[in-house]
Amino acid sequence: MWFPIKRRRVTNTFLAVKSPDHNEKMKKYPSIDLGKCNKCMGCIELAPTVFKYNPSLGYVEVLELERYPLEDVEEAIKNCPKDCITWEGGEE
Numbered sequence: 001m002w003f004p005i006k007r008r009r010v011t012n013t014f015l016a017v018k019s020p021d022h023n024e025k026m027k028k029y030p031s032i033d034l035g036k037c038n039k040c041m042g043c044i045e046l047a048p049t050v051f052k053y054n055p056s057l058g059y060v061e062v063l064e065l066e067r068y069p070l071e072d073v074e075e076a077i078k079n080c081p082k083d084c085i086t087w088e089g090g091e092e
């Protein structure tokens with residue numbers, strides 16, 4: 001039997017977990033569209049506390065932090081040659 005495969009946007013962000021009562025605000029976090037990333041490492045140079053190259057997996061990943069440095073991430077977003085970094089989630 002044949003099943004159609006739906007295309008999905010590939011990202012390497014962790015999942016934002018809601019509290020059991022769903023009242024806790026979602027954390028704002030950066031996300032990389034791995035389908036567009038060319039591994040130029042520019043984001044790692046600009047925000048090394050946020051982005052890291054994972055050599056065993058072969059892609060740039062977003063580290064899980066309590067809070068993300070807004071200015072560093074904004075700089076990485078602005079300078080990403082593939083426009084593949086975005087903010088996801090909600091509140092800071």
Ligand code: SF4
Pocket residue numbers: 032036037038039040041042043044060079080081082083084085
């Ligand atoms: S700056 Fe953009 S294209 Fe370059 S490694 Fe980071 S996410 Fe990928």
